[in-house]
Amino acid sequence: MDIAGMSVMMSQSKMQQQAGLAVTKMAMNVTKEKGDAVVDLITKSMEQSVQPNLGQNIDSKA
Secondary structure, X not given: OOHHHHHHHHHHHHHHHHHHHHHHHHHHHHHHHHHHXXXXXXXXXXXXXXXXXXXXXXXXXX
């Protein structure tokens, strides 16, 4: 194989690596955003489900 052909092949390989890396980064960002959304949803759900008056009064009659 000549030098020009090897250069083209190496360039294409590098381009494929860069494209694969870009897709992986995008997937990681989407996954992080979805994970953050789940954490927010769980946190809000827990905050809404808490009964603020629970445990405020003690029945001391025995």
